[in-house]
C-alpha cells in the first residue's frame with residue numbers, strides 16, 4: 001500500500017512542486033499520473049523513491065513511513081521499487097542480460113536465482129532471444145523492454161514509470177503497454193504520461209495533477225484535456 005497524507009514539496013525560492021497531496025494506492029493497483037508539464041508527476045515518483053524529501057506531510061509505503069525527518073531505511077525501501085524512464089537509462093557497455101541482472105548481483109542473490117528471474121523477465125517482455133546482445137544492437141522498443149525487465153527482477157512489488165512510452169512510436173508504445181498490463185496483475189504501478197490515447201484506451205484509475213495539486217482522482221479511468 002502507498003499512502004500520501006497532506007504531502008507538500010516546496011523549493012526555497014517559493015516554487016511549489018506539490019501541495020496537500022493525499023491519496024492511497026492499493027497493492028496491485030494501476031494508476032496513471034497525468035497533467036501538464038510541471039504539474040508534479042515526477043515529483044510524486046521521486047518522493048516514493050525518497051529521492052526527494054517532503055517539506056510537509058507523511059508518506060507510507062507498506063511498513064516504511066517517512067516525512068521531512070531523517071529516514072534511515074532508504075536502501076531497503078528502494079529494494080521494493082523498480083523504475084522505468086522515458087530515456088531507458090540502459091548501460092551501453094553491458095549486455096542485455098547484465099543490464100537486467102546487475103541489481104540482483106549487487107544485492108548478492110545466488111547466481112541460480114538471478115538466472116531464473118532474468119529469464120522470466122526476458123520471457124515476459126518478449127526479448128529472450130536478445131539476452132546476449134548489447135544496447136547498440138537494439139531498437140528503442142527493445143531497450144524499453146530491457147528497462148522493464150530490469151525494473152521487475154529482485155522481487156520488486158512497485159513499478160514507477162515516468163513517461164515510458166514518450167520516445168516510442170505509437171505501435172511500439174502499445175506493445176509496451178501490453179507488457180504493463182501483464183505486470184499489473186502482480187505489481188503496483190504508477191505510470192506518469194502525457195499520452196491521452198493510452199489513458200483512454202487502457203482504462204485504469206487516473207490522478208490528474210495541475211500546478212502541484214491533485215485536481216481529480218478518477219477511479220473509473222479516462223481523461224480529457
Ligand SMILES: Nc1ncnc2c1ncn2[C@@H]1O[C@H](COP(=O)(O)OP(=O)(O)OP(=O)(O)O)[C@@H](O)[C@H]1O
Pocket residue numbers: 011015016017018035036037038039040041042043044
Ligand atoms: N530542483 C528544483 N528546484 C525548483 N523547482 C523545481 C525543482 N525540481 C522541480 N521543480 C519544480 O517542480 C514542479 C513540478 O515538477 P515535476 O518534475 O514534478 O513536473 P512533471 O509533472 O513531472 O512535468 P513533466 O511532464 O514536464 O515531466 C515544476 O514546476 C518544477 O519546475
Ligand SMILES: [Mg+2]
Pocket residue numbers: 041042043162192
Ligand atoms: Mg516529469
